[in-house]
Amino acid sequence: MKKLFYFLLCLVFICGCTQNKPTDVLVLKNATIYNGKGDVIKNGIIIIQGSTILEIGDKTVTIPKGAEIIDITGQFVTPGLIDAHIHFAQTGFFDARPNVVDLRDYFDFDELQDDLKNNPQSYYDAYLRSGVTGVYDVGGFLWSITRQEEAENNENAPHVAASGPLLSGVDQNRLDYFNTSDAKQMVYLSSPEMGRETVRQYSNLGSTGIKIWGVMLKDSSFMKSLRAVADETHNQNNKLIVHATSLDQAKEALRLGAKILVHSVEDKEVDEEFIQLALKNDIIYLPTITVTRGYLEAFKSFKEKWDFDDAHNAMDVRAKTFLETSTDYLDKLPVDFNLEERIKRFENYVSQDEPIILQNLKKVHDAGIKVAVATDAGNPGTFHGVSIYYEMEMMQKAGIEPKEIIVMATQNGAIAMDRADDFGTLEKGKFANLIILEKDPAIDITNFRSITHVMRTGVMNSIYNE
Ligand SMILES: [Zn+2]
Structure with missing residues (x-):
């Protein structure tokens, strides 16, 4: 019946x-x-x-x-639902992250990125089939900015907000792992002038936010450039969104006016100063709890097939293929890559950081700081669409009431995307x-x-x- x-x-x-x-x-x-x-x-x-x-x-x-x-x-x-932290330029496997496991002999990085740029529909489908009708791409190539309008006009796509390329102080060699021969998703922040010019360019193109990858507190020349970026972002009526995972970095980001923290504070319990700064800026805090577990499972999947729960058959074809074939790459791992050591290291991250992450989420929420649901999908082991369920379940594990998580997964995500007037x-x-x-x-x-x-x-x- x-x-x-x-x-x-x-x-x-x-x-x-x-x-x-x-x-x-x-x-x-x-x-x-x-x-x-x-x-x-x-x-x-x-x-x-x-x-x-x-x-x-x-x-x-x-x-x-x-x-x-x-x-x-x-x-x-x-x-x-709204996932307030994703990357359309990443696949859920290591083919898009050669900086972690270099499989470029088997996956041509430029070809992969061309495909991700030109064929987004499988990811759109994965999101909608998972109940996700809005996503915020907080770091990708310039095409992610134009994707906002394309997706808006495609009723078979989630609404998209995008920040465009990430600005970072990490040295160019490391950033180049993310870039193709003719386009960058990671840009080296070389000077205050260059930073201001970049902020103006992305803002003119319609970027939703300016994303900073890493706050290098001890690098005075980077910090000088970062202050210029923060100032210009404010001038352009755009907003600063920052990847900062230590309490000191996160507080400095807030002092510079950050409106979104795209990850949890992971190293120690947040203090009163952090809470007051966050409340003053009226920030959105994105916990991204499960992405580290995703890496761990993805590393393990080289050894043993990962039996991932995709009950609605929502996942994109590429992710499904990886789940089927990941063990084929065990003997193709780079010679200098120590899988056992990496698995141990990520087991340690999960056991050490996760309790702090969960504790901070509860504390931040109880203090009245806005939290949105965010997965960091596209990172290895964090698949587009379906990962949102795991993230919400971990938030419940942190002690957040389900009815509050519903608000975080809907209203607060829309606020993060600057789309609260629409959905x-x-x-x-x-x-x-x-x-x-x-x-x-x-x-x-x-x-x-x-x-x-x-x-x-x-x-x-x-x-x-x-
Ligand atoms: Zn991310």
Whole structure:
């Protein structure tokens, strides 16, 4: 009977999509709705016209005559999920990270990057099938900036925000591992003037944020350039987003006006000074808890096939291929690469850093600092789309209430992307970006895995469990 219900529901959605008349009014009725702002609406009604929410509320909302009504009694609705830290120029394996494991004899880096630039649809599909309707690419080639508009106009893609290339003080040889023969995703910050010019260029191209990779506190010439970058970012009405994983680095980033910290503070417990600086800047804190575990599992996958849970068949083809073939590369690892040592090192990172990361997340959240859900997808072992479930589950493990995680995964992600006026919450006038779940995500965040449908700007893109 349940299966029949889904079949009928799917038919209705398919018909709804193919007719695709912008004047059509669709009503979702009788669900428990979490609106992304922390509120719950029981027996809720959402009225959707074209791409937009016309009205939302409880059973007192008037349903327009002639509207197509879908009764989803017993189901749960949240805004579409947002992953606030991803990289479209990375694949979830080491082919895109030769600085970690150099497999360039087997994967031509320039060809790979051409493919990632020209064929994003498999990643778009992976996101939508995972319920993710918005992503923030916080570091990539210049094409990531133009992808914002391309994806916006593609109803089969998540909304995209992008910062463009990363600015770093790490020496050029190390940065070049990330760059192709004719384009850079890692740019050496060589002087204050160069920094200012770069900020102006990216801002003119429409970058959402200026990303700094590493705060090298002891390098006075880098810090001078970084101050110029921070100042120019402010002048351009753009925002500084910073990779800083130690407490000292993170505090300096906040003093320079950082608006987003893209990782947790990992070395020690955050202190009162950090909290006050973060509150003053009204920052978004992105914990990215699971990315280190991702590396560990990816290293282990050279030795033993990784049995990854992809229950919705949401993963992109390239990631699936890696999971199938990773052991083939065991005898192809560079001679100077010590796999056992690397596995040990990452086991140590996980056991030492993760408790601090979880503790800091709870402390930051309790202090009233905004947190958004962010995976760092594209890094080895952190796959586009599906990784968001693991990240949210670790946040729950940190002691964050599931209903708070829903807000972090929706409203706060949209704020990070500078798109809170358009989506992230289910409100009148915003895009109809939502997901339907069989189980209640506010009871247990693992219930996000019970997703059955995802809608992006009023269009139902994917159907599961039929
Ligand atoms: Zn990242």
